[in-house]
Amino acid sequence: MLALLWIELNKIFRRPRTYIAFGAMAAIVWLIQLALYFDGQAYVDLLLSNLSGSFEFSDLFKTQLLNGYLICFVILNTLLIQMPLLVALVAGDAIAGEASQGTLRFQLTRPISRTQLILVKFLASSVYVIALLLWLALLALLGSVLLFGTNDLVVLRSTGIEQMQMDDVFWRYLAAFGFAAVALTTVAALSLLLSVLADNPIGPIIATMSVVIVFTILSEMNIPIYDTTVKPWLFTTHMVAWKGFFYVQADAEGTTIRGSIENLPAVFRSLVILLGYIAFFLGISIYLFKRKDILT
Amino acid sequence: MDPLVRVSHLSKHFGSFEAVRDLSFVVERGQVYGFLGQNGAGKSTTLRMLMTLIRPSSGHIEVFGLDLNRHRTEILRQVGAVIEKPDHYGYLSALENLRMAAVLCGIHPTRDKLMQQLEFVGLADRAKSPVRTFSQGMKQRLGIATALVHDPSLIILDEPTNGLDPQGIADIRELIRQLSREQGKTLIVSSHLLSEIELIADSLLILHRGEKRMEGKMSDLLNPAETVVELELEHSSPTDAVLNASDFIQSIDWRGDQQCCVRMAKNRIPDLIRSLADAGVSVYSVRARHSLEYYFLQLTQTETHVGPAVD
Numbered sequence: 195m196l197a198l199l200w201i202e203l204n205k206i207f208r209r210p211r212t213y214i215a216f217g218a219m220a221a222i223v224w225l226i227q228l229a230l231y232f233d234g235q236a237y238v239d240l241l242l243s244n245l246s247g248s249f250e251f252s253d254l255f256k257t258q259l260l261n262g263y264l265i266c267f268v269i270l271n272t273l274l275i276q277m278p279l280l281v282a283l284v285a286g287d288a289i290a291g292e293a294s295q296g297t298l299r300f301q302l303t304r305p306i307s308r309t310q311l312i313l314v315k316f317l318a319s320s321v322y323v324i325a326l327l328l329w330l331a332l333l334a335l336l337g338s339v340l341l342f343g344t345n346d347l348v349v350l351r352s353t354g355i356e357q358m359q360m361d362d363v364f365w366r367y368l369a370a371f372g373f374a375a376v377a378l379t380t381v382a383a384l385s386l387l388l389s390v391l392a393d394n395p396i397g398p399i400i401a402t403m404s405v406v407i408v409f410t411i412l413s414e415m416n417i418p419i420y421d422t423t424v425k426p427w428l429f430t431t432h433m434v435a436w437k438g439f440f441y442v443q444a445d446a447e448g449t450t451i452r453g454s455i456e457n458l459p460a461v462f463r464s465l466v467i468l469l470g471y472i473a474f475f476l477g478i479s480i481y482l483f484k485r486k487d488i489l490t
Numbered sequence: 491m492d493p494l495v496r497v498s499h500l501s502k503h504f505g506s507f508e509a510v511r512d513l514s515f516v517v518e519r520g521q522v523y524g525f526l527g528q529n530g531a532g533k534s535t536t537l538r539m540l541m542t543l544i545r546p547s548s549g550h551i552e553v554f555g556l557d558l559n560r561h562r563t564e565i566l567r568q569v570g571a572v573i574e575k576p577d578h579y580g581y582l583s584a585l586e587n588l589r590m591a592a593v594l595c596g597i598h599p600t601r602d603k604l605m606q607q608l609e610f611v612g613l614a615d616r617a618k619s620p621v622r623t624f625s626q627g628m629k630q631r632l633g634i635a636t637a638l639v640h641d642p643s644l645i646i647l648d649e650p651t652n653g654l655d656p657q658g659i660a661d662i663r664e665l666i667r668q669l670s671r672e673q674g675k676t677l678i679v680s681s682h683l684l685s686e687i688e689l690i691a692d693s694l695l696i697l698h699r700g701e702k703r704m705e706g707k708m709s710d711l712l713n714p715a716e717t718v719v720e721l722e723l724e725h726s727s728p729t730d731a732v733l734n735a736s737d738f739i740q741s742i743d744w745r746g747d748q749q750c751c752v753r754m755a756k757n758r759i760p761d762l763i764r765s766l767a768d769a770g771v772s773v774y775s776v777r778a779r780h781s782l783e784y785y786f787l788q789l790t791q792t793e794t795h796v797g798p799a800v801d
Contacts, residue, residue, distance in 0.1 A: 197593045204590075208581060296577030300636070303541045303573060304594035305566035488543040 195314065198306060202318035206284060212322070215280035216329055219273065223333040226269055227341055234260040234342075241350060262339030263347040263363050267440065269334040274374055274436070278381040278406045279399075280326060285319040285385035286398035289483070293393040293490045308484045312386070316476055319382040320375075327371050327378070335367055349440045356442055362452045370436040373465065377433035380468045381406060383475035384429075390483045393490050406430060429471045435464030492519040494644060494676050495540070500549030502535050502700075509535040511700045513549070517678060517693070519643075522670045524691030524708075525680035526786065532700040533680040534574055537648050540678070541571050553644065567595065570642035572650065576633020580622030584613055584632050587621055588639055595640035604639070611635045611665065627658035634665060645669060646678045651686055659686070666690050684786045688712070696786060704785060711782040717756040718784035722748055722775040723766065732769045736762060748774075753781065 206212050230237055238260050289312075292298040301311060347363045349356040358366065384405060388398035409430035412420060425431050438461040443454035455461065495517035502510040510532040517523040525533045538544040540551060542562050551558040553565045578587045588604050599607075608614045611631040616624070621632065630650060637645055647666070651659040667690065669675045681687050687694060694711060696704040704711070723729060725747045733742050733752065738761065740753040754762070756778055766773050779787070 197596075197598075201590055201593055205579065208579075210581075296575065297579060299543060299573050300577055300591070301594060302543055303566065303569075303571045304591065305563045305596060306594055307563055485545065487545060488538065 195310065198310065198314040199317055199321075202314050203321055206318055206322055212284060215283060215326060218280065219277075219326065219330055220333055222273060222276070223269055223330070223337065226272065227265065227338060230260065230265055230268075231341060258345045259348050260342065261345035261347075262335070262342040263344060263360075263367075265338040265342055266335045266367065267347065267349060269330075269338070270370065270374070270436075273330060273334070274377070274434070275410070277326065277330075277374075277378055279403055281319070281323055281378050281381045282385045282399045282402035284322050285315075285382040286389050286402055287395040288315040288319060288386055289389040290392040290398050291389075291395040293488070294395060296490060298488055298490065302488055308486075309480050312390070312476070312480050312483050316383060316386055316479075319386060320379050323378045323382055324375055327375050331367070331371050347440070349437075351441070356440060357450055358440070358442055359450070359452060362450075365453075366439040369439045373436040373439070373461070376465060376468050376472075377429075377436065380429050380433065380471045380475070383472045383479070387475045387479045387482075390479050390486065427467075429468060432464035432467045435461050438464075493517065494519045494521075494554060495523075495678070496552040497536075497540075498550045498552075500536065500539060500551065501547045502532075502539060502544060503547045509700050510539070510546075510697075513697070513700075513702055515695050515702065515705055517676060519676055520670070520674055521692045522666060522677045522679060522690050524687035524694040525678060525697065526682070526684060526687050526694055527680075527697035528682050530699075531682075531697040533682075533697055534648055535700075536697070537571070537573055537646055537678070537680060540646060541569070541573055542566070543573065567640070568642050569644045569646065570637030570640065571646040571648075572630075572633040572637050573646070573648045575649075575652065576629050576636070578621040578629065578632060578636070581620055583618045583620055584608060584624070584635075585617040587632065588636055591636035592639045597640050599639070607635045607639055608632075610638075612661070626653040627655065627661075630654060630658065630662065631665075634662070638669075642675070644676045644678070648680045649682070650679060651681065651683075663690055684783060688782075694782070704782070712780050715755045716781040717754060717759075718779050718781055719752050719754060719759060719762070720775075720777040720779065721750045721752065721773060723750065723771055723773045724748065725750070726771065728769040729766070729771045732762075732765045732771060736765060738762075751784070756780075 235256065238256050242256070242259075289298065292301065302308070344360050344363075346360050347358045349358075381402065385398055385402040388401045389395070392398050409428045413425055413428050413431040438457060439455060441456040443451045443456050445451055493516045495515075497516070498514050500510055500513040501508065513532070513536060525536070527533050535544060539546050540553070540558070542558065554568060556565055558565055579590070582590070585601075585604055585608065588607060589599075592599050592604070605614055605617060608617050611634055613628060613631055613635065616628065621629065624632065630653070634647070634650070637647070650662050650666070654662065663686070666677060666679060670677055670690075679687070679690060688708065691708055693707050694705065695702060725744060729750075733739060733750070736754075736758075738754050738758040743751045745751065752762070759776065759778060763773060763776065
């Protein structure tokens with residue numbers, strides 16, 4: 195199995211187009227960092243303008259607000275919406291791309307089971323997701339910290355602001371990146387399922403994005419009947435649960451409790467639902483792939 | 491008789507289209523078994539079912555005495571195949587593609603061993619070149635190398651000479667002979683060209699519209715006692731008299747006024763020509779075909795040209 199995984203990873207990482215995703219991410223992160231480096235204070239003013247009626251902010255606070263941790267949070271908020279496309283580019287290609295090139299025959303005429311092949315392709319897609327997130331962590335977290343330094347992290351919510359002490363932030367990012375890996379692996383599993391159904395990679399990539407976009411719109415819509423019936427079961431609702439690691443508990447005096455998470459059970463529930471989706475997508479993929487006639 | 495592949499009542503439907511219908515055949519160990527048929531006859535579909543790329547609608551396949559459905563992995567460990575056209579990873583080198591094929595077969599040969607395989611198919615000097623730079627013939631040879639990398643007992647080659655120049659065709663033919671005679675491999679080779687199959691196969695199966703039309707050993711099918719002689723001559727009373735009086739003629743079939751096909755032993759052709767000449771019949775041309783070639787031509791002509799049906 196490890197040898198097969200090595201082959202899949204070799205294929206993914208030897209293909210020049212794999213690095214388009216890495217390049218695109220670097221470009222976006224650097225553009226954000228560059229803009230905030232030269233005009234960060236204006237961005238902070240804009241962020242705080244919504245809260246200026248209820249809070250008074252000192253200039254020192256405003257200066258400290260713009261630090262590497264905040265910038266990483268901003269980047270994550272922006273990029274984790276776009277990343278499903280980058281994941282679909284690889285996972286959607288896993289079966290359909292090989293079918294269109296004829297190399298699926300190359301693999302399936304060898305003594306490996308179709309279940310093994312799907313599992314290996316899923317694992318390889320997961321490794322690619324992790325590699326993308328590590329790259330993002332390197333650029334967005336490490337890069338921003340080096341460029342802007344560290345300080346307390348202040349996260350704005352509709353209900354107010356969340357403030358975390360500087361030494362209480364890093365582990366939250368580790369947890370958030372870990373959670374994002376599961377969320378994006380769900381997209382990879384969906385993409386792999388759609389890839390099994392197609393003989394051309396464009397279809398699964400577009401279909402994955404369509405599902406993600408439709409589900410995201412449904413997740414964001416404020417229609418009461420959907421709040422309890424549809425939204426809790428959409429994987430896109432749970433993909434953004436990584437933000438839960440940045441929502442903290444406060445004591446009676448309103449001081450943030452170090453190491454706390456406001457609603458840990460909700461984060462765990464989201465995690466379990468996403469893992470359930472992965473198992474479901476993977477199970478259906480195996481079932482269909484075992485019955486698929488390879489005609490290309 | 492030592493059957494290596496036994497196919498019984500195999501059928502495959504794609505919706506209402508019947509690609510293969512009730513096909514049964516046996517391939518013996520050490521044979522080169524030819525699969526002959528026009529494009530769309532069902533050859534590739536059958537070979538794909540043998541390689542588990544397609545699930546049969548009905549029927550049973552046994553390879554090495556094992557049920558293919560139940561022992562797929564075990565069987566494929568001893569089978570090498572190039573189905574339709576050999577496809578490789580163009581951005582990887584020939585050596586890397588070969589190594590990948592080996593790993594997929596569960597073996598980890600040394601670089602020297604892999605180079606030997608490439609040497610065998612004449613690609614050693616291009617081992618490090620990306621496959622996207624290869625000609626069709628080189629890809630075909632690499633396909634054969636990847637099919638042989640795990641030293642299989644059974645090799646399945648689907649149209650191995652497709653797209654090759656005459657030298658490439660001769661090379662592949664020689665390779666097949668080598669594999670069969672020197673290494674004792676069993677091969678199933680498909681083609682739409684009788685001339686190709688005739689030169690390499692020990693046994694032959696003709697498929698037409700998904701059905702078996704003829705099967706047998708080449709030595710029997712190419713029996714000179716079963717020759718079809720196409721004569722171009724006047725259809726007249728003396729002609730009929732000569733043909734009917736010749737007891738060595740097994741059958742007579744007139745195609746229009748000037749063309750006649752007679753089935754007879756090849757060594758009696760001079761006797762026939764002499765008799766016709768003695769009777770004053772003008773013979774414009776004589777063409778002898780063995781019955782297999784004649785049969786296959788009839789089969790293909792019914793598809794592409796106006797002509798009488800054979801069956």
